[in-house]
Amino acid sequence: MPATQCFAQHGQGGVPDSAVVRFAGDSGDGIQLLGDQFSLTSAIAGNAISTFPDYPSEVRAPQGSTYGVSAFQIQFGGRNIKTIGDSADVLIAFNPAALKTNLEILKPGGLIIADQGTFSKRGLKKAGYETSPLTDGSLEGYRLLAIDITKQTLAATAPFDLSKKDKQRCKNFWGLGLIFWLFHQKRATTTAWLDRKFAKKPEIARANIAALNAGHAYGENIEASHELYSCHIPAAEMPPGKYRAVTGSQAAAWGLAAASELSGRPLVFSSYPITPATTILHHLARLKDLGVITFQAEDEIAAMCAAIGTAFAGSLGATASSGPGIALKTEAIGLAVAAELPVVIINSQRAGPSTGLPTKTEQSDLYQAVYGRNGDTPLPVLAARSPADCFDVTIEAVRIALKYMTPVMMLMDGYLGNASEPWLIPDMNKLPDISVKNCTDPEGFSPFKRDADTLARLWAIPGTPGLEHRIGGLERDYVTGDVSYDPGNHQKMSQIRIDKVKGIASDLPELEIDQGERDAELGVIGWGSTYGPISRAVSNMREKGASVAHVHLRYLYPFARNQCEITSGFGRILVPEMNMGQLVTVMRDNNCPPAEGFSKVTGRPFTVTELEEAIAARLGG
Amino acid sequence: MDTKTDTVSPPLTIKDFASDQEVRWCPGCGDYSVIKAVQKTLVEVGAKRENTVFVSGIGCSSRFPYYMDTYGFHGIHGRAPAIASGLLLANPDLDVWIITGDGDGLSIGGNHMLHVLRHNYNCVILLFNNGVYGLTKGQYSPTSERGQITPSSPMGVIDPPLEPIQFAIGAGAHFVARVVDIQQQQMIDVLKAAYEHKGAAMIEIFQNCTVFNDGMCDSFATKSTKFEHQIELVAGQPLIYGKARDKGFKCDPGSLSLKSYDIGGEDDDGHGAIVHDPANRSLAFMLAQMQMPEYPVATGVIYNAPEASYEREAMRQVEEAKASSDRKSVTDVLNQGFTWEV
Known part of the structure; x- marks a missing residue:
């Protein structure tokens, strides 16, 4: 009722x-x-x-x-x-x-x-x-x-x-x-x-x-006087434990602090105020007692460059912004790719283009995250699905950045940043150790010597005797790490940068279907903050007997290794996005089964009803 | 790669600070004398290679880190100060040198230069001022003279030049100096003072570009011109110049500017020339404003008034926060505030 x-x-x-x-x-x-x-x-x-x-x-x-x-x-x-x-x-x-x-x-x-x-x-x-x-x-x-x-x-x-x-x-x-x-x-x-x-x-x-x-x-x-009755809403069944409310911005900030603890590397968070990402800076600025350093840089570019400097020095470098600010950081993000330094970049997306609708939500920076740099400049891209999920995804972003010596983009959005949900407080002791070692051995050292499995280069930090070296944005020799203009070397380095990032897929959990069957008539694939409405719409439609399944992506580049396979059994695929169809393109780019986009760019999240109607229409009403 | 550690090694020499990379500056470039002076300075102050980081932007001078056998980061155009900021926040114990030029540091990276000086990060900033864009083949820079003919200003530069020292003092810098590439001893003295200064120390280095702007400093830095057209500043010494040390400066109360007078001449009021006090910001501004040909060019430490550096203040806040907080870990943060049991 x-x-x-x-x-x-x-x-x-x-x-x-x-x-x-x-x-x-x-x-x-x-x-x-x-x-x-x-x-x-x-x-x-x-x-x-x-x-x-x-x-x-x-x-x-x-x-x-x-x-x-x-x-x-x-x-x-x-x-x-x-x-x-x-x-x-x-x-x-x-x-x-x-x-x-x-x-x-x-x-x-x-x-x-x-x-x-x-x-x-x-x-x-x-x-x-x-x-x-x-x-x-x-x-x-x-x-x-x-x-x-x-x-x-x-x-x-x-x-x-x-x-x-x-x-x-x-x-x-x-x-x-x-x-x-x-x-x-x-x-x-x-x-x-x-x-x-x-x-x-x-x-x-x-x-x-x-x-x-x-x-x-x-x-x-x-x-x-019988004008109006009060009404009891029952309690929900929730896993037992200690809860608190958390917003996405809070969870992302705390995720960075947690990742710093889990990796044993001090966090220096450099950022420039921009709606809706600013609150991440506010939350981290209040964690000085944990040793967190925040730097409100003079601009977006400086914030990204400071994060790179931090990473070069061996600490955990991170920054957060929103689309227009990420655009300004882009050259420096390329530098982090070239120098192969671990930096986490959070994009709390808002409606664009340009200044757009600063306080309204959108997820239209996926192209920017996956493709938006000069040169062949790959980096991993992850997205959070709910306010509390921002905590887990941020830690995962740091894990990947450190293990693979690469900048990582973490996507959230204005809706997730401000929205709040109850959160079963995680037990830090049960979270994984994500620490990595610095190189300290001068024997045969070269800054671009790589781990055979991860292809990550060595991380030798200033202050370490005998490992003095120079890196930067110029192309490096595959062996010595010195500046190299050699044609074959550039081909090789370009290839290894792509292989390294694509290879991360083997280190990611397999994608699982959230609801429904592999051979459902309609598969709904989403990413980011559309999780809530898609999940509710699919479960409502399934209750009505519809053959519909829901798959939700955390890893946008590279995809989980089984993504194309797990979605290949659906009769057809619908991708609701708060953009004009960006994931559809990225999926096509990855040779996944063809999908139809369903766009909403009003600055507001999808409603469950809109999605139910869209699903019903694809299932023949 | 050199693997010796400093714990048992003899004192380092200039060669120890030179990397194995072939230097690719043009023959006769002023950069050569700068790198020599820097290497000599590092030896004389007893710097450790492993604790030294050179950070640069883009341009001829920004190749500098490659030629030093220390840690180095060759960044992107104009952003070296921002990279250095993050470096120092992560490790305040490093000796950080920023290598930049008039285009890198005052045009594309002007904002970062302004703020690294204002923030007062503990670093030495070497601003190689050659009045031209060398690496891109000779376009005019923010410090080019009006009327200068370059490929991008065939009819002459129409914008007035930016004066780096006034910019730096205006930005809130606490150490500002000016040297000329060929004047080695003064450069080393100034580099040492900058190294000892805790906070951002900016040194404008007049650096000759033999290819695109040759002779930029000839009017005030050659053997024949330097006595009459340059005044070397020494803290605690009167502002006197001239081959016969026969000219001095006093402050003209009417115009609030420095005025040259002949010592013993009719303008000599007998009070003597003004004594250089590097902590005097007003005097620093007046010295920076002295332009050729009306005035001699002031070189040496123009301004030096130390204040707490940014990264030390940031660390201080962290220590204060730690001392006054019960929270020791992320677990404490997550469990603080409103929580409830289910």
């Missing part, structure tokens, strides 16, 4: 297995805070969750404007939650602009909770409403609960010795209290958080808690 039905007919017809709530308000309304609090409470209650903050790119947009609206969406439930939900069951709008910009995400029949107090003539005008949607009938087809939340909050906080402005600011917690009531959620986590947060201003903590409780009590009263 859908959550919306549950609100209307309490206890009749079953329990919804999940619900989607969208919080929306002005940037100054503390929407992200509410989202975080609701997420934590749901997670602690045992729900599986998936969340996404959706905030404006303007730093301080005018109050009440549509472009100043900040939103937060969460899907939580008793099943394995894979997406934030195509549409919301509940929208709480703290002002008219929030209602206007978020209404399209609400399900038909969905519940709107609107702060009536803000729907003044002025507020409506700022949002571009001619008449009030709360009274003009335009919200027919939804369930509307219009409450003067501002007034209710002022009443609830009356006993406190605070300014009117401070009291009004508690209104977001009044709204949160009401949402907690709506889903039978406990308030204890949030009250404890408020006490901690405002330990030095206890009056503010108490006022917010009073507002939270008043919102909750308001719900109890309307339930008593």
